[in-house]
Amino acid sequence: MSEASGFLNATAAGRGADSEVWENTHETDELVCREGAVERRVAATTTATALTVWKDGAEGYAVHIPGGADAALVDTALAVGRALGSAAPAPARPTTPAAGPRLLAQPRLDEAVARRLARLTAGPADVDVELRARADRSRVLLHRAGCEPLRHTTGTVQLQARITAKGPRVGFIAHQMFGRSVDAVLEDAAGAELDDLTALARVLAREPVPRISHDDVLVDGRVMVKLLMLAVPAFQLDSVLEGRSPLAGRTAERIGSAGLSLVDDPTAADSPLPTPWDDEGTACRPTTLLENGVLRGFLSSRRTAARAGTVSTGSGRRGPSGEMPTVQPGFLALRPATSLGDAPLDGRTLLKVVQANGAHTSNAITGDFSIGANAVLLTPDGARHNAGNITLAGNVFRLLARIDGHDGRTRLHRSHTSFIASPGVWTSGLTIGR
Template identity: 55%
Template sequence: MSDGIQALIAEAARQAADCEVWTAHRETEEVVCRGGVVERRSDVESGVTAVTVWLDGGEGYAVRALPDSDDPSLVHSALEVARALPGRLPPPPAAEPPAPPGTARAATSPALGEKTVHAVRELSTAAPGLDIELRVKAERSTVRLGRPGDEPRGYHTGLVQLQARVTATASGTGFVAHQMYGSAANDVLARAADVDLPEICALATVLAGPPADVLEYDDVLLTGWVAVKLLSLVIPAFQWDTVVEGRSPLAGKWGESVCADGVDLVDDPTSAEYPLAAPWDDEGTPTRAVELVQDGRLQAFLGHRHSTRSAGAGRAGSGWRGAAGEMPRVQPSHLSLHVGQALGDVPRPGRRLLRVVQANGVHTSNGITGDFSIGANALLEDPDGTRRNAGNVTVAGNVFDLLRRIEGHSGTVRTNRSHTSFVACPGLWVHGLTIGR
């Protein structure tokens, strides 16, 4: 599979240019089941080859939707870009060595066999008044990278993703969406059957009931489904590129308190909980855990080659491409928020709880300032455990203020995914939000 890489590197050398070739091959199986019936099934292969060249201080880039391409026109197109943009960047850094043997986790190769499809179909069978749609994917990828003078290196990843959409109908309609990830279909489906599906079916059933007449509560819990989406808003603030561009409100706050005491924020591309663990990023820089926040204080930013050179600080290792092989940009891999202080997953004795379980429209909030105002669905929980639909509510505030006002966590972690980036966060007990109808 490395013949294309070697051919493109050789073509660049004939043009007196330095070259880097990145290629990925992906296989994706998907099955959608609803009401005990298989509605759709697909099996898709795709891939991409991306070429970056450096010539006389200029950098050029070209990409093709074909894995391991050896077409020399890719190099020629990249060189035309480099000549049009001369003198913008220093020569590329020397290629860093791959991770030592034994440090990369063995990858799985998940597949959707008939036994798995049958299990998904059975799980989608619902009681009267409930509609369950399950979408399960098995993804297998091979990524390779080549630079002059080195043998191309690569790694494999395997991922199973289960998306559940549960709709309940009573006096109204209750809807809950949920995503689960893992390396093996059996593990993901067993967790869904025993824990996740019963929970979200119960939540959807409550949300389908009549809303409470009065919105009265003592404490607020943003469940992981909501907290993880709000946490995603602050990601740009922790990147060297936005610091350099003057768009990060955290610039110049190194060592200062940016979260509540006891809160850690860690990006770990090697985490055992991360099914797409990679030994190096898409620029070939070895990956490692980065503690962005430790005990509430800012410790680091994420960066790739260009942003860390521009900043004159930091370490690369967070340069990742999009699904179409776009130029690497700074992104987290598996960003997790940890809270040292735990209040548990039930309201404090004698207090009424507003449990916010579903967020709508978080993408319309301001990812730079952190201000947000979102629609949400919530439950009211009385001290005796009775749950009622709180109806549609509006939750407003500032996510940077929210991080400084965390009082504890529920212990239940939820994960949100965007291509190769995962963000994980438990439910958060917070104060200082504005909530209304």
């Protein structure tokens, strides 16, 4: 990769431009197993090269797929810069390279893994188990003209379980697991997750109770991470600068429940995709957005930080084909303070929302939402009943302010290289109906 970046930077310099090259070689293995057998196996490799140039006060940009050394990429980027006109000046060259390990993870789905996955899908006759595994590996290079290239290798494992139970009805539950190693993810699946999901699918296959009567509400982390996604844009500095964030001007104000924290940290031990620096070369570090429910700051990239007169939080991330960096979290984790577990409180009936079935309406600016979901009722005698299909409505910002506790089971949601993490939350901030 360094040969291509050196050529492109030298070509840009010959045309009087400053430049920066980002290259990525991405490998993916995928396995689909069902009924004790491997149904599909796919392996793919893709490459991409992105070039940014600065000349005469303008910034230009071009992407080449597949990657490689091509002088036409420089001419395209310069032409884009001329067409766009003036822009922010070129960022200063870093005086020291961003720190971080070069080798972080290289997960692979080999034959032994395929056999283990297939065995996990050989379930009882009344339950269909499908497992979809994916291992991603990326070799990333970032080379600013006049600087030493930055390199790192990283990867992540994803396992999606799709469980269908047959009873008076069809009960279906899907769940995604992530991690840095194949062994760790498979151990989680075999140790507890698949048994729990199977039991839950069997409950959802029963006839629903005629009416929903409950004392408390627990929103499983599988659902909470999807609701939290609605709030993410509000914590991005570009949204603040463009007037799209309802949190603008509210720094140091309490917006969440007591003890609630929201921290973005791609370097955290439990981050499934560790990265030492973002796609602009800014070193990644913990960024606290909420502390004890109080708003402390926003995520930013190199460009948005310059506009606001501050420094980047290391949140400039490219799209899957090397698109221009935008502000995105790396590993954003919601952590309520009080643990209440996942069982009903003494003498009370708990409604547990276990799965989101798609958004009926949602608004990423206001935070209002109405979604379809599945739920179960847990009664004081330990019985579990199918609550059927429900509608969950509310506002995600009011929800953050009315979290009473958590269940201790963190779930993840993935969007390319961004991960959102949350445990299940006990809350009174929702409207529930059928």
